[in-house]
Amino acid sequence: MSDSSKSKSSLNLNPSPTLQCKDLHEYLKSRSPQFLETLYNYPTICLAVYRELPELARHFVIRLLFVEQPVPQAVVTSWVSQTYAKEQAKSCEALSELLVWQEAPIPGGMPGWMLAQSFKKNLKVALLGGGRPWSMSSSLEPDGKARDVAFLDAYALERWECVLHYMVGSAQTEGISADAVRILLHAGLMTRDAEDGSAVITRAGFQFLLLSTAKQVWLFLQHYLHTAEKRSLSAAECLAFLYQLSFSTLGKDYSTEGMSNNMLVFLQHLREFGLVYQRKRKAGRFYPTRLALNMASGRGEGAEAGGGGAGGAPAQRGYIMVETNYRVYAYTQTSLQVALLGLFTELLYRFPNLVVGVLTRESVRAALRGGITAQQVVHYLQQHAHPRMHSADTAGVRATSALPPTVLDQIKLWESERNRFTYTEGVVYNQFLSQADFVVLRDHAKLQGVLTWQNERSRTMVVTRQGHDDVKKFWKRYSKTS
């Protein structure tokens, strides 16, 4: 009898877990249907969900919005030309996942689609009016000390940078509350030092710093909502309020009248992170800042470049120049930005207002080893590109990116250089006593489609994890009969 000693190869599939940043779509998908159902009672959420849908799906919704009975699925399919069938399927899937529409049978027996009642009702309310006003819109006396947009931008930027600075140089603890620290720890962006218990930044934290401000805010708030449920704050209510904020007008004041106690607590937290501005805790009014407004347009990838616009990033100027010879010039003084650049460049010189570095294979690979993706590096450079980089004319060809194409490609190549292996979990079968046994088992595994690798001379084979049970059973049966 041969004995197949099985040595489980437990390969670490994810050597360096990259930071997960879900967008609203993915966040909602991971929630329960009941939660979604409650969310769709808020017109703001419906509006936000609508904007997050794929473009074709948006048109499906708007075409079905005023239709009261189910529409045959075949009809919906016929709206899109054949060449884009794949995109159409994806859009339909997204709508089903988010429970925006449900399957409904049509009298003729054909399958049909029907928009979810509450979603339809509340999207109509948001678009055309009706229903109850949002909680924060009670009328107000004109504010004697009204704040302008520039002030709010500066305030938001200062508050948010305070959080970021805390992450880098944890020494200064002023201006950041225990709550914020708890969220950072909960999110795994920071961790307690083993020795003195002070919070230190993790790898995930560095990746967090490389994200665009809008994404940082959204990720941070996601974790906040996670912890909110433990603090008896309703996540649905908080989310609805957040989106109300994101759909408000910059530079306008809103009333806190009629807001529940929970929401007032929530508002104080938002105030701390710079999402809203309040002069006094009991002021009765607040101003949303650009950070809160950005939530709505959070997904726009390249859109944030340059800032400005209705939903643009806080008016923070780009400061990085990248040349085709891989040199990086950063006009900055803050240690935070220098530290971030140092993650993926080799710093050469430092002047009072300028840092010069160079992107090398080693420096970028060091960053990649730390779990930072090429996408994040490129995005960071692009997001903070100097205005001159945007206006640089590339011989009349409209460039898709502000960065030189060579640098862009090379960073991506350096990343793919590291991804030469694909890992598959498997189980090794070896030490067969006879060639015949080996061949029988191998052929069975091959027939089942679970064979990953085999070598006849050393009588070794590797079976995937899923196929292991089946092959093992087969082997037991086989060895008994023979």
Add this chain to the structure above:
Amino acid sequence: MADDEAPSDSSLLVIIVDTNPNQRYITEDPKVLTNCLDAVIGFANSHLMQKARNELAVIGCHFHKSEYLYPSPGKPLDVRQIDGQYELFTLVEKTIKMRLVNLVKSQPQEDKPGESLLAGAVAMALCFIAKIRRESPPGLRMTSRILIVTGSSDTAAQYINYMNVFFTAQKQQVLIDVCSLDKHLSLLQQGCDITGGLYLKVPTLDGLLQYLLWVFLPDISERNKLVLPGRGRVDYRAACFCHRELLTIGYVCSVCLSVFCKFSPICTTCHTVFKIGGPLPIKPKKKKMKL
């Protein structure tokens, strides 16, 4: 006309609403105008709903002048929410209605309503688009289009102005869409064809919003993915510069390409003097006889 397939970051839509009181559907029942306006406002808000960065302008086109209905010049209205509607949408609705009232009130009472100044309104729209483009941050991909909603019939009187704005729009990569509420508009249809926009004559005014949402809401990059009404045949007849009549055969100035229905010795546009008197075909005949 836009050559890039990638979806844009933002889309700018300028809607031109013809509010001329002598449109047939208004003279028959003035209340219909309110319905049409509501449909247009609903459509405008749906456009803003698509993406957070989408922008909108609405121009009212009357017989004595054209005016921006939204955004209003100067400080925007201070609007507080009254119901569950998104604040921005309330602002759009209120501003358009208020400014339209002002526009209608400002019309001269003694004059008989003339023709709508559509070409001028399109020129205004192009200026607005150019302004927004200039002010937008570098690196932002923005597509722009103009939608004309009109019930007037088109006359060749504005032919030259029309052609000028159409070709400017084409050069600026601005799409012109036309939604005709009443008659078939061959001149404006030419504009759609030149700029790559869509032309639709709605069969009935009921459910105008649905027609607008189905056909004109998709952005340029989305249009080739959806099945939308085709171009159809376009009447490309030109109007003569002397009597503004549509012609199939006419005289063309060899210098400035002006079209005339009758021969004249001096071009009225560029003042070129044509030396040869009489119709052209006679001369070669004479030469042949001499040889």
